């Protein structure tokens with residue numbers, strides 16, 4: 001930001017405000033726009049197109065038309081374009097990070113980390129584009145049985161505000177690598193990063209219509225994306241409530257779905273844990289993005305024998321956090337995304353206190369309170385499972401401690417949630433590590449670490465945290481259909497030397513058996 005509070009990018013061409021459809025930047029037919037705000041001070045940073053069902057429909061037209069050629073593009077070409085996109089993301093890292101700080105609020109260091117994470121997905125799927133292998137299944141003589149993988153078609157991607165870059169590339173790079181085309185609807189709270197990524201995709205010479213970006217309010221655009229039969233797949237990251245609604249809306253056209261929904265991650269700290277590293281892991285998981293991740297430790301279970309020592313160390317670490325604008329390089333905690341997020345965190349803490357919990361430590365955010373949407377990093381102790389704070393995702397910088405005294409109860413408590421995204425454990429015992437790896441009912445388990453996310457590892461949940469996996473070798477499968485090809489009546493090789501004839505016959509689709 002410059003001294004006038006305006007976005008000051010090294011490459012001002014990255015600041016886009018219109019929708020990207022079929023390679024063109026366009027306004028809504030209604031000419032409506034919506035404000036994008038800086039959560040650290042509430043100021044309007046920019047206005048972007050408020051698209052409707054009309055623009056969503058035009059974007060689907062473009063994606064459908066582009067699919068006809070992108071589907072058949074040489075995988076090496078898809079890979080080359082993705083690599084070029086990744087290189088541009090790297091080249092514009094600082095500008096992209098500044099956009100993230102401005103519209104999302106995360107501290108600059110984390111913003112740079114998110115851009116690297118986002119690029120990691122592009123690079124990963126640039127490689128995977130060339131590794132979409134099928135299978136040959138052994139079968140009877142004179143028959144061949146193949147499994148081919150084909151891109152699903154037009155994909156709608158609806159992405160959240162908490163990782164405005166990485167949640168886009170995790171979906172879009174995989175879809176594009178697979179040969180699909182995309183209509184992306186980024187969060188209305190953080191569209192600027194999405195549009196900058198779109199601008200870089202255009203510069204990387206991604207053919208028109210392969211990536212279309214429609215900005216605006218979710219209801220109208222979502223209704224079109226979920227009901228149009230030409231959209232064959234919906235990928236969504238966001239709340240469980242909205243995920244269920246989207247699944248319902250997709251049911252009449254039976255779209256494939258990937259849903260990365262809410263979590264309620266437990267973090268179990270056993271009596272044999274190394275306390276300092278366990279505290280670091282909790283800090284890493286709980287306070288990343290000011291507590292606004294689906295994989296944040298939401299329930300921290302600490303063994304009685306080490307509870308007080310752990311709490312003392314955690315208080316010291318939380319006290320050392322620095323709250324402030326993400327543009328201040330010393331800040332480690334930014335604002336929450338909006339007023340509703342602050343109200344939710346406040347409601348959950350107040351409910352816990354009313355029901356017998358206490359605050360062990362809380363930062364003083366009062367100097368910041370007059371502007372922006374801040375919530376003080378807080379440690380709550382004495383919580384129990386009947387409290388709302390144990391059942392809902394806090395999505396804020398509140399570390400809530402529960403006590404336990406035996407493994408079986410801890411595992412039962414950890415699993416006692418409808419969510420099943422991430423979980424964490426701190427222990428030195430290899431036996432415990434293996435037991436927990438098999439008994440915790442979650443899509444991801446971090447043992448002695450607060451960080452699982454990595455482009456090379458599958459990310460996703462079970463139970464009400466959704467289904468489908470992103471990143472890793474599994475991520476591309478979400479955008480591919482299997483096609484079984486059974487060929488009968490092929491010539492049988494009878495003796496050495498006949499094989500070549502058989503191959504020619506197969507290539508020429510010959511079906512006559514040689515005599």
Ligand code: SIN
Pocket residue numbers: 162163237292293294295453459
């Ligand atoms: C999320 O919060 O949805 C994603 C977090 C991550 O990728 O680590």
